Amino acid sequence: MSEKSVTRSIFCGFADSVARFGEHPALAVNGERLSYRQLSHKVVALASVIDSVEDSYPLVGLLAHRSVNAYAGVLGILGAGKGYVPLNPKFPPERTRSMLLLSGCRTLVVGSECVSQLVKLLPRLEQSLTVILPDVSDLASISSEFSNHRFVFAGDISQAPPHSFRTDIEGDAIAYLMFTSGSTGVPKGVPIYHRNVRSYVQYVCDHYQVTERDRFSQEFDLTFDLSVHDMFVCWERGACLFCVPEQSAMAPAKFIRDHEITMWFSVPSVIGLLSRLRLLAPKSFPSLRYSLFCGEPLPAASAERWLQAASNSLLENLYGPTETTIAISHYRWDEKRSPEECVNGIVPIGWPFEGQIACIVGENGVELPPGRTGELCLHGSQVTTGYWNDGDKTREQFIHLIEKGEALWYRTGDLVRKDESGCICYLGRTDHQCKIRGYRVELQEIEAVLRKVCNTDQAISIPWPAREGSADGTVAIIAGKQTLDEKIILSFCSELLPPYMVPSEIYFVEHLPLNANGKIDRPGLLKLIGG
Amino acid sequence: MNGLSESHLIKLVIEWVKENNPKRRTEAIEINQNTDLFKSGVIDSFGLVDLIVYIESEIGCVVELADTDPEEFSVVRGLCRIALKGDHSG
Numbered sequence: 001m002s003e004k005s006v007t008r009s010i011f012c013g014f015a016d017s018v019a020r021f022g023e024h025p026a027l028a029v030n031g032e033r034l035s036y037r038q039l040s041h042k043v044v045a046l047a048s049v050i051d052s053v054e055d056s057y058p059l060v061g062l063l064a065h066r067s068v069n070a071y072a073g074v075l076g077i078l079g080a081g082k083g084y085v086p087l088n089p090k091f092p093p094e095r096t097r098s099m100l101l102l103s104g105c106r107t108l109v110v111g112s113e114c115v116s117q118l119v120k121l122l123p124r125l126e127q128s129l130t131v132i133l134p135d136v137s138d139l140a141s142i143s144s145e146f147s148n149h150r151f152v153f154a155g156d157i158s159q160a161p162p163h164s165f166r167t168d169i170e171g172d173a174i175a176y177l178m179f180t181s182g183s184t185g186v187p188k189g190v191p192i193y194h195r196n197v198r199s200y201v202q203y204v205c206d207h208y209q210v211t212e213r214d215r216f217s218q219e220f221d222l223t224f225d226l227s228v229h230d231m232f233v234c235w236e237r238g239a240c241l242f243c244v245p246e247q248s249a250m251a252p253a254k255f256i257r258d259h260e261i262t263m264w265f266s267v268p269s270v271i272g273l274l275s276r277l278r279l280l281a282p283k284s285f286p287s288l289r290y291s292l293f294c295g296e297p298l299p300a301a302s303a304e305r306w307l308q309a310a311s312n313s314l315l316e317n318l319y320g321p322t323e324t325t326i327a328i329s330h331y332r333w334d335e336k337r338s339p340e341e342c343v344n345g346i347v348p349i350g351w352p353f354e355g356q357i358a359c360i361v362g363e364n365g366v367e368l369p370p371g372r373t374g375e376l377c378l379h380g381s382q383v384t385t386g387y388w389n390d391g392d393k394t395r396e397q398f399i400h401l402i403e404k405g406e407a408l409w410y411r412t413g414d415l416v417r418k419d420e421s422g423c424i425c426y427l428g429r430t431d432h433q434c435k436i437r438g439y440r441v442e443l444q445e446i447e448a449v450l451r452k453v454c455n456t457d458q459a460i461s462i463p464w465p466a467r468e469g470s471a472d473g474t475v476a477i478i479a480g481k482q483t484l485d486e487k488i489i490l491s492f493c494s495e496l497l498p499p500y501m502v503p504s505e506i507y508f509v510e511h512l513p514l515n516a517n518g519k520i521d522r523p524g525l526l527k528l529i530g531g
Numbered sequence: 532m533n534g535l536s537e538s539h540l541i542k543l544v545i546e547w548v549k550e551n552n553p554k555r556r557t558e559a560i561e562i563n564q565n566t567d568l569f570k571s572g573v574i575d576s577f578g579l580v581d582l583i584v585y586i587e588s589e590i591g592c593v594v595e596l597a598d599t600d601p602e603e604f605s606v607v608r609g610l611c612r613i614a615l616k617g618d619h620s621g
Contacts, residue, residue: 090572247569247601250576254598269576276580277596284597437577472577499572504553 005171010197011078012167013236014043021212021238027071028259029243036238039072046076046109046134047165049157053130055107059177061100062222063087063118064111066243069134070222073109074231076134081166083174083191086222089113091498093120099179099187100125102388112136122146132157169194177388178225180322181433181441181501185448189388192225196325199381201232203353207330208263208290212238215287216263219244219252219270224439225322226294230265239263253279260287264310267295267438269470271302274309284309294318294327295438296470297426298347303333319349319426322440323397323410325382328356329424343417343425351422356380358424359409360416365402375430376416377401377409384410434463435470436500446474446493446501453492454481458512461503462525476503477525479512535590540611547585548573548607564608569601586614593617 014036017026022037034042050060060077062084064070077084085103087096096117100108107130110118115136122129123146132152133139143151174191182188204210216234218241220227234241248255253274256264264285271293274280288310293303298317307315320327331338331350341348352358359367360374368374377399385408386394397411415427432443443461450459458479463471478484486506493502513524535543541564548562549555552573560573568574574582583594595617596604603609 245601247567247605250569250579250605251596251601253596254601273576273580277583278593279597281597499553499575502553 006168007171007173007195008198009078009081009167009169009173010175010194010201010232011075011165013201013232014040014075015079015165015167017212017235017238024212024238025240026235026238027068027241027243029066029068029071030245032068034068039068039075042068042072042134043075043079044165045157046072046132047079049132049134049152050076050080050082050107050109053107053132053152055130057082057104057106058174059083059085059103059105061085061087061103061105061108063089063096063108063114063121065089065113065221066246067111067113067135069109069111071231071241071243072134073111074222077109078175079165081169081173083176085177086227088221088223088498089117090221091223092495093117093124094495095187095498096121097124099189101127102179102187102189103177106130107132109134110136115139115142118142122149125149171195176225176228178223178322181439181445183432183442183444185445185452188390188393190225190322190384191386191388192228192322192325192384196382196384197228197232199355200229200325200327200353201236203355204229204233205236207353208233210234210237210239210263214239214262214289215260216241217244217252217256217261217265218242219249219266224295225326226265229292229326234263251277251279253284256285256288261285262287262289263292264288264290264313265292265294268293268298268302269296269437271306272467275302275305280305280309282308283311286312288313291315292318294320296435300339300342300345300347303338303347304335307333307335317347317349319424320382321378321410321412321414323384324356324378324380324412325384328353328378328380328382329358331423341419341423341425343427346426348423348425349416350424352378352380353382356382358418359401359404360418360424361401365399367401367403370418370420370422373415373417373427376412376414376424378412379404379407379409383408436463436473437470439498439500441474441501443474446476446497446503449493449496450476450478450489450503453489454478454484456481460512460520460522460525462522462529464504464526464529473504474501475505475507475529477507477509477512477528479509482508482510484508535615537608537611537615540586540589540615541607543589544582544586544607544611547582551578551581553578562607564606564611566607567605568607568610569605582610586610590614 018036018040026036060082062073130150179187218230291313315333317331318327418424446461464475513521515521594614
């Protein structure tokens with residue numbers, strides 16, 4: 001696509017719904033409910049301030065969490081014609097600093113619920129920022145303590161001039177920059193373009209026949225790209241988004257019932273949790289129309305358990321790495337046919353969305369026929385073009401395939417097999433990437449941190465306890481350093497890694513066991529920790 | 532029912548959380564009956580399941596969370612009250 005081409009912003013769907021469904025509820029969060037018109041007023045004010053900052057950089061950071069300003073922030077940034085970079089108050093300040101630095105953002109929108117994290121972040125920054133706090137009155141202490149940064153408070157925003165949204169933007173404009181775990185020890189930025197998200201939203205809205213009467217759950221943190229589905233599929237059709245509070249996210253059964261949610265979307269781990277808490281009684285969730293799961297392998301037993309509770313809903317297993325925009329394939333559960341189509345008790349990832357293409361290749365890069373196991377490569381309008389400022393990694397993962405012309409394909413690293421009908425089953429990974437409670441984790445990133453603090457090459461992290469293709473957490477094994485203090489190691493990890501990546505325990509051994517090929521014997525390590 | 536009082540159960544829950552929370556190795560965590568287990572980060576969803584299993588083993592009956600408010604069961608005292616409310620065996 002040429003630089004001069006124009007595309008519709010993902011903001012358009014919201015803007016159209018403001019015009020069509022102005023008084024219809026758009027957002028329910030923290031006991032507050034805002035109509036499209038009310039939310040739009042906040043978005044206009046914020047977009048206007050972002051415009052007035054006169055920062056020509058295309059990205060703006062967002063540090064906000066499950067609040068009105070988190071959502072107004074996403075929309076305000078997009079409405080100002082910028083892409084948003086979500087940051088997470090649950091991540092350690094050092095990781096947030098790293099993400100902010102890598103993104104290059106010079107403007108940051110912060111919700112009042114994240115001011116304490118902001119205060120920890122600012123002293124770590126070398127670059128000067130414009131910090132916009134839409135719901136914080138003048139905080140003189142912050143302004144004076146961090147005088148190298150410019151602050152814009154609520155009072156300044158209310159005086160902002162009227163703003164007209166930017167709905168048509170350059171074809172290569174970024175909608176959001178999402179960071180995922182990176183194998184080198186540094187988070188990896190994935191830029192997703194408006195055209196990628198528009199393609200996804202249009203397909204999914206039609207496929208699920210979304211209407212203004214739908215009520216969407218919003219369970220994912222903004223740093224998880226599945227949150228983009230919740231927000232933009234919902235607002236595209238004038239539906240209402242219900243933010244699941246932190247406490248309800250632990251056990252959302254009552255939340256689904258109280259708010260009569262019609263569209264549920266979460267990681268499959270939630271099913272196991274609710275089941276263990278005996279919260280999946282038959283017909284518990286009669287309001288659900290669709291139950292969507294994504295982010296990690298979905299066990300067939302979990303799908304069956306969920307459908308007993310959500311018996312009026314259709315269940316789909318979605319699949320898609322961040323690089324392919326939210327999800328790119330789907331499989332609809334059928335109680336008669338599906339149990340036989342599962343492989344190793346895991347629900348298939350199904351067929352690519354219309355217009356997206358999957359190709360399964362062998363080690364030589366040549367396409368394999370149905371029935372053969374190989375690496376899944378993806379191509380289509382939802383697939384991004386590379387990593388943020390990382391040419392080497394881009395060339396490694398975005399490739400041309402033999403006999404497939406000039407098309408660029410994303411190598412997923414997922415091992416799959418398809419049957420004669422084209423239905424794809426997930427079988428595992430080609431590398432050490434794993435899913436911890438739905439979060440994508442490069443074990444090498446944890447190991448890089450461990451090597452640094454332990455000053456050794458002999459550091460391994462293992463998903464543990466593992467269950468049905470996913471894991472609850474990790475443990476670490478350190479060789480030849482028995483005198484190290486576990487507390488110091490874990491504290492160091494907590495400063496650099498998000499909570500779900502911090503090992504729950506450290507095992508100290510004399511030597512790492514090796515297999516016949518001289519490689520580290522990971523199954524042997526599992527035995528060592530009692531697996 | 533094994534006749535546990537609310538205050539005794541609160542004490543047991545606090546001890547369990549101190550011994551099992553993921554931050555125990557790196558931080559000195561202050562936990563009392565008013566601590567919000569989720570907001571304070573001393574427990575996650577998997578920890579909640581383990582804690583419920585522990586409480587059930589102590590009180591000898593099932594803890595019913597189906598119609599309870601998360602804001603109540605996320606606090607130590609609220610969780611203990613819910614657990615003992617559902618204890619019909621005695």
